Amino acid sequence: MDPGIYKIIHFIGLIVLFTGLGSLIASDPKKPAAFRRPAMIHGIGLFLLLLSGFGLSAKLEIGFPGWMLAKLVILLLLGVMIVLIKRRVIPTPLLYLLAIILGSVAAYLGFTNSILLRFS
Numbered sequence: 001m002d003p004g005i006y007k008i009i010h011f012i013g014l015i016v017l018f019t020g021l022g023s024l025i026a027s028d029p030k031k032p033a034a035f036r037r038p039a040m041i042h043g044i045g046l047f048l049l050l051l052s053g054f055g056l057s058a059k060l061e062i063g064f065p066g067w068m069l070a071k072l073v074i075l076l077l078l079g080v081m082i083v084l085i086k087r088r089v090i091p092t093p094l095l096y097l098l099a100i101i102l103g104s105v106a107a108y109l110g111f112t113n114s115i116l117l118r119f120s
């Protein structure tokens with residue numbers, strides 16, 4: 001598959017993940033039924049990002065450099081956030097801030113290490 005296709009899936013994954021995270025933060029944790037759909041959207045986003053991230057790495061023959069490990073850890077943290085959101089262990093404004101900061105650092109790592117951008 002063309003690396004450009006993986007890149008599109010990567011960005012769709014981002015949109016899906018952050019739509020899920022935002023809806024999770026906004027939903028009432030005391031109502032498990034209301035939590036189900038955002039949790040599913042969040043999970044699909046994580047899966048798409050992981051799939052396209054490794055797809056890009058394979059197609060561009062990048063291997064597994066340090067910045068990719070850092071992105072993987074960030075993805076893991078964005079995944080674990082569902083537990084923090086459910087248990088409300090962190091105040092809501094901080095949850096939003098955490099999601100934005102983690103996403104921004106991952107985006108920075110993606111753009112600054114991009115082979116695709118360097119040659120376009």
Ligand code: HEM
Nearest residue numbers: 053054056057071072075103106107110111114115116117
């Ligand atoms: C929240 C998580 C993530 C964000 C915000 C993110 C963001 C980005 C961005 C903005 C790009 C630049 C695309 C371009 O070339 O224009 C990118 C590329 C890439 N990402 Fe991610 N990403 C995330 C997670 C991951 C994960 C988990 C992996 C793999 C384990 C990964 C692997 C890659 C690879 C291999 C590229 C291609 C770099 C290149 O063009 O040479 N990303 N990502």
